[in-house]
Amino acid sequence: MMQLVRKDFILITKSYLLFIACMLFISVLCLNLDVDAGGIYIFSALLAFFIMGIGNLVSDHEQDAAYFLLTLPVSRNGFVLSKYMSGLIVAILSWFTTSLVLLICLLLPISFRFTGLSIFLGLSWSVGIIVIVLSIILPVYYAFGNKAIRWLIIIPLLLASFSSQFVHSSLFASIVSGLSHYSTEYVLSVFLIISLVIYALSCIISLVVVSIKDF
Amino acid sequence: MTHVLELKNVSKRYEDFSLDNISFILPKGFIMGLIGVNGAGKSTLLKIMMDIVKRDDGEIYIFGKDTRKQMVEIKQDIGFVFDDSHYYGHLNCDQMKQIIAPFYHNWDEETYQSYMKRFGLPTNKKLRTFSKGMKMQYNIAVALSHQAKLIMMDEPTAGLDPIVRRDLLHVLQEVVMNEEVSVLFSTHVTTDLEKIADYITYIHDGNVNFSEEKDLISETYFIVKGDTALLNEQNSAPFVHIEKSRLGFQGLSKDKAEIRLQFGDEVVLEPANLEDIMYFTSQGHKDLN
Structure with a gap:
């Protein structure tokens, strides 16, 4: 299974370099526009999802290569689990890279707030967003292939589009007031745990789908 | 083995x-x-x-x-x-x-x-x-x-x-x-x-x-060639499939003894290659269907 994860990272290398370049540019730009670190983490998670997630983990390349991958000495379970593991590593890589870029930005003459809480907030957003989106996409990808994926990738775009309206809605206000009883760290931890549980459930669904699938 | x-x-x-x-x-x-x-x-x-x-x-x-x-x-x-x-x-x-x-x-x-x-x-x-x-x-x-x-x-x-x-x-x-x-x-x-x-x-x-x-396959299957006039409903049975043309008929069979019994030396027997076997067998299945 680890060889399959290694394979994903050989395929991701170029995209990762592109992601770093984009993050450097975007971070400097956003910080100059007074966007806070949390916002940059959300942006980086979406960028990582599109560049590395859709570009490599779930793509036409992968769909066509499934035949050859299944002739290798790996089990069907290993085939699925490796993909979920790669997804999680991409999420952590996105958070780690963005944190590193923001730390570098501290050396630049730009003033912004970047604390331990910002880094934890970044971890929750980066990992949470990427794994939740992959939780929806991967089982569909295994069941129906790329054609379905082309439609599903609009999910994060729709979420991003409606997020500003949601932030100004009464539902959001009531959620915020409910959550205000808890500390930020607690809320972020719960969000992170829930997203990982969703990811685990999605993995189980994919394992079932792939165990009966004819490629 | x-x-x-x-x-x-x-x-x-x-x-x-x-x-x-x-x-x-x-x-x-x-x-x-x-x-x-x-x-x-x-x-x-x-x-x-x-x-x-x-x-x-x-x-x-x-x-x-x-x-x-x-x-x-x-x-x-x-x-x-x-x-x-x-x-x-x-x-x-x-x-x-x-x-x-x-x-x-x-x-x-x-x-x-x-x-x-x-x-x-x-x-x-x-x-x-x-x-x-x-x-x-x-x-x-x-x-x-x-x-x-x-x-x-x-x-x-x-x-x-x-x-x-x-x-x-x-x-x-x-x-x-x-x-x-x-x-x-x-x-x-x-x-x-x-x-x-x-x-x-x-x-x-x-x-x-x-x-x-x-x-063994090469020894078993053979192509029979002869005049179409030699064929009738009875002696067509040992063939997997028969094709007729103006020049005569050719068919695939694996029953050499029966062919010799039915046609004697009036037909020519040639070894069948894999393509012949594949072609005649698939046509034979079409006949049955």
């Missing part, structure tokens, strides 16, 4: 097609040709053996191991070649090798390099820029570089130029020379098999028509 591959009543049903009770055995150290017309189920059967497609019923044993329980272990010793390249086209040979080699305990870099050199494949060109022949040669180089004991090939010679094709067949003959490696080779180009196969399994309409030693 040790069996490398054994299929027992393997079945797979689709809405418009099915493989029914496929059974055959491939002994160790031999080349078996899996023949059949396009759509006969050859590729599906190979995919079932590799667990790319799930079977509905039946048992498959490779190296004596149950493929339902020990598939990962079994795949360590299988080299699989598809009819087309399913590798990542945006990578070059070296990058692709970096992905594949760690999967195999017995990856042999020296063998890999020797095949790359023999086929004259560039290591730094993207795989998508390769010709059909080069892609097939690369598939074969990879399949033969981890000391596989069973090489499975799905239509490897389809669409190849004669030089590449002959070289490929020569490589396969070299591979089985040490008697440790066996080859299962699906094709509808039967002339390739006349050259190299020891056993032939003929699949027609999802069923095994026969699975025999090639020499």
Whole structure:
């Protein structure tokens, strides 16, 4: 299974370099526009999802290569689990890279707030967003292939589009007031745990789908 | 005799097609040709053996191991070649090798390099820029570089130029020379098999028509040629199928004694090649349907 994860990272290398370049540019730009670190983490998670997630983990390349991958000495379970593991590593890589870029930005003459809480907030957003989106996409990808994926990738775009309206809605206000009883760290931890549980459930669904699938 | 591959009543049903009770055995150290017309189920059967497609019923044993329980272990010793390249086209040979080699305990870099050199494949060109022949040669180089004991090939010679094709067949003959490696080779180009196969399994309409030693098949089937006027309803029975033309008739049969009894020396008997057998058998099935 680890060889399959290694394979994903050989395929991701170029995209990762592109992601770093984009993050450097975007971070400097956003910080100059007074966007806070949390916002940059959300942006980086979406960028990582599109560049590395859709570009490599779930793509036409992968769909066509499934035949050859299944002739290798790996089990069907290993085939699925490796993909979920790669997804999680991409999420952590996105958070780690963005944190590193923001730390570098501290050396630049730009003033912004970047604390331990910002880094934890970044971890929750980066990992949470990427794994939740992959939780929806991967089982569909295994069941129906790329054609379905082309439609599903609009999910994060729709979420991003409606997020500003949601932030100004009464539902959001009531959620915020409910959550205000808890500390930020607690809320972020719960969000992170829930997203990982969703990811685990999605993995189980994919394992079932792939165990009966004819490629 | 040790069996490398054994299929027992393997079945797979689709809405418009099915493989029914496929059974055959491939002994160790031999080349078996899996023949059949396009759509006969050859590729599906190979995919079932590799667990790319799930079977509905039946048992498959490779190296004596149950493929339902020990598939990962079994795949360590299988080299699989598809009819087309399913590798990542945006990578070059070296990058692709970096992905594949760690999967195999017995990856042999020296063998890999020797095949790359023999086929004259560039290591730094993207795989998508390769010709059909080069892609097939690369598939074969990879399949033969981890000391596989069973090489499975799905239509490897389809669409190849004669030089590449002959070289490929020569490589396969070299591979089985040490008697440790066996080859299962699906094709509808039967002339390739006349050259190299020891056993032939003929699949027609999802069923095994026969699975025999090639020499035995050549001895069993023959083409009968004669004047159309000689034919009547009674003496047509021993034929698998008969084709009539202005010049006379020709038919496939495996009942030599009956043909001689019915026609005496008025007909000519010629050995049937695999293409004749495939063609007449498929036409015979159409007659029945």
